[in-house]
Amino acid sequence: MKDLSPGTLVAILHEMFGFFLWILLGVAALMLVFGVVFLFQRRRFRQNRLQVVLIAATAIGIGAVLIAPMLTNASFANIHGLLDWASLGAIALIGFASVLWMAYIGLSRPDRRPLRTEP
Amino acid sequence: MDKPRLRRREFLASAGAGLIAATLPLSGAANAVRTKARIVIAGGGAAGLAVASRLAAQLDGAEIVLIEPSEEHFYQPGFTLIGAGVKPASYSVLKTKDYIAPDVRWIKERVAEFDPEGNKIVTESGTALPYDFLVVTTGLALDYAAIVGMDLSLIGREGIASVYAGPTYAEASWRALAAFAGTGGTGLFGRPATEMKCAGAPLKQAFLADDYLRRNGTRAKSKIVYNAHNQTLFSVPLVDAKVRELFQRQEFETNFGHVLSAIDPARHIATYATPSGPIEMKWDFINVIPPMRAPAAVRKSPLRWQSGPFAADGWLEVDRATLRHSRYANIFGVGDINGVPKGKTAASVKWQAPVAVDHLIGTITGKGSAERYNGYTSCPLITKIGQAMLVEFDYDNNLTPSFPFIAPLEEHWIPWVIKEKVLKPNYTAMLRGLA
Incomplete structure (x- = not known):
């Protein structure tokens, strides 16, 4: 290595x-x-979609953490010390950020509303 | 329908490998050294395949011949995982042909005789192959016969385990371990007094047995006995101290200066040679690790060490830094066959192969080579299913961690993940000369 x-x-x-x-x-x-x-670009999320996306991203992040030890024939009892917890944190973050990123690309729309200007 | 699909898959695999190769510095025909050199590689295990791939990538016009009888290639670092029930036997079985570079000629035979004075080798069928350069990569021989009463057919029966002879034996060993974990009893562990591949494996197997006994609730009525061949548990003092601490924590019984000399499968009695004479111990489970020596063709050849600690078992006499033979300048050694301290692991092969190849090519070009092998080797020392310590060290017993954030003497999940998920692809990339 x-x-x-x-x-x-x-x-x-x-x-x-x-x-x-x-x-x-x-x-x-x-x-x-x-x-x-x-x-x-100026893009916007519909408020209700943003909430769903945030919930989905959190669920995926947590899900990734839950299944990661199992995918390696290990269990949570084997997680030990800062290195292991930091690695699991990174897995959660990657899962969360990936969903958020994909949703941003797939679900956000160009914001064509006129910019507000000061009177 | 199968054939076209296989071809397409092979094409995709080759295309991918080619794409990677194009990004790596060792490849690229533009930089290849033009030569008509005849190079024979004696043995197509991990070392032979890695050397062949690197030579094929870096030379143009050379005649590279690989001598290897087996069509199956075993990923040996996986044997402990098979023996622990984590992976099936098929996990370790690869096809030799999948890892032989296109420009390499494969002769499906074994080397019977080395003739370094005549610059030729002779195969078992009597074919003589002259060479300009020889790379000895024969691996080592398992000497089960040196243990009186031991026979390969016993593995998996009578509480006898031994993962070294191949994946099916590793799987049979798992059956023996699983049965032992169910009933409990006395488990005997240890290692031979000879040099051996992956010297951490005997320790791993003791830890794994302990783990399964605890999982099955049979540890309280069991005894784990580790019989060390000398006065240490591991050759690197810092690691030795850590292993002693772990053995104490797990309540292992440890004996020093005990070498397994005989087994009686019917009575479940093992005999150990000790400084105070032979000692008998009863087992419910025993992990047998055979003495390991150079294969007969090397042992009986002038290539072996003539004196010193590596002479008795006939290991190849190479300079430990350049891996060039000490008496025959056109011969190199890579892998288990080398008579060097430590270094009988796949991790060692990964670091030895580029050094030997660079010196060989440096000799062809006349430019020489400044590459040195420092004895680096690596041992993911499994302490239970799901946890390991990533132990890496060199000739001088220095710990040489690859990752500054992984403490080498601490048990973590991440080193286990490396062992379980990353090492095999790393190994196969090495066979292709890409890692």
Whole structure:
């Protein structure tokens, strides 16, 4: 594990996911590009949709934390120390942020309302 | 319908590997060294395949021959997980052909004889293969016969476990362990006095047995006995101290200077050679680890160490930093066969292969090489299902953690995740010369 360079990391991920890795990376790149472009636009969420998205993102984040130990043949009893809890925190954050990001791209709409100006 | 799908999958896999290869510095035909050198790689295990892939990527025009009889390749670091019931036997079984670079000629035989004076090797069928460079990657031989009464057919029966002989034996070992965990009793653990691959494995297996006994509620009526071959539990003093602490915490009984010499499966009696004479111990479960030596072809060749600690078992005499043979400058060694301190793990192979290859190519170009192998090796020391310590060290017993945020002597879930999920893809990437 001593030389985890970006090239090695991609090689390892390719061994894990095969050609599916390129599809995943392609989707991730598209999401990133769309997200960045949208950030420069005026966009808005409908209030009720935003609430649903926040609830879904939280649920996905918590769900990811709950299943992560099980996916590795471990349990919560094996989580020990700052390293493990921080890793689980990162998993939760990634799950939460991913859903939020995807929702922002998929559900937000251009805000065409005229800008309010001071009288 | 199967065939086209397989072809497409192979195409996609190759395309992906090629895409990665194009991003890595070792590949790229533009940088390849042109040569007509004849290179023989003796053995197609982890070391042989990794070396072959790297040479194929870095040389243009060389004749690279890999000698390996087996069509199946075993991911050996997975044997402990199979033996612990975490993975099925199939988890460790790969196809050798999937990891042989296209420019490498594969001869499905075993090396029978090394002739370093004549710069040739002879295969079991009697074919002589001349070479300009030889890389010895034969791995090692398991000497079960050195334990009186031991036989491979006993594994999985009479409370006998031994994961080393292959995935099916590792799976049979799991059956023995599961049965023991259900009933409890006395479990005997230990390691041989010879050099061995993954010296942390005997400790892992003792910890795993303890874990299963506790899960089954049979630990209170059981005894875990660890018989160390010398006065230490691990060759690195800092790790040794930690393991002693853990053994005490888990209430293991520890004996030092005990080497398994015989077993009596019918009576469940193991005999240990000790400084004060042979001692017999009764077992309900015993983890047998055979003595390990160089394969006969190396042991009987001039390539072996002639004197010193690695001579008795016939290990390959290489310089521990350059991995070049000490007496034959056109011969290199990588992997378990090397007579060097420590370093009989897949992690060692990963670090040895680039060094040996760089020196070999440096000899071809006349530019030499400054690459050195410092003895780095790694052992995810499992202490229970779901937890491990990521122990990494070098020749000088320095701890060499890869990640500053993972303390090497603390039990965590994350090192277990690395062992369970990341090491196998890392290993197969290494076979392709990409890690």
